[in-house]
Amino acid sequence: MTFYFPAIITKQEQGFRVDFVDLEGCYGSGNDMESALEDARYQGVNWMLTEIEEHNDLPMQTHLDDIPVQENQTKTMIALRMPREGWDE
Numbered sequence: 001m002t003f004y005f006p007a008i009i010t011k012q013e014q015g016f017r018v019d020f021v022d023l024e025g026c027y028g029s030g031n032d033m034e035s036a037l038e039d040a041r042y043q044g045v046n047w048m049l050t051e052i053e054e055h056n057d058l059p060m061q062t063h064l065d066d067i068p069v070q071e072n073q074t075k076t077m078i079a080l081r082m083p084r085e086g087w088d089e
Helices: 033-053
Strands: 002-012 015-020 027-030 073-081
Antiparallel strands (some): 002 015
C-alpha cells in the first residue's frame, strides 16, 4: 500500500530538511537533497506504522497548491510505501 503526502524541502546552511505537512513532527534530513528525501521516506513510513499500530486515524492529505513556501523552500509529494507484512490479517 502506498500513501502520498506533501512535504516542504528546506535548503539549510548544511544540507536539507524535508518536513511532512500532515504528519505531525515527522521530517527527514541529509547533507544533500537525495539523502534528505530518502530519510524523509523512512521516517514517514515509521510514523505511519506507529499510527496504524496505535489504531489512530491517518491524517487527511493537504493539497499541494494550498501550501505556501518561502524563498529557500520547495514543495513536493512523497510516496510512502508501506511494508506488506500484516496487511492480510
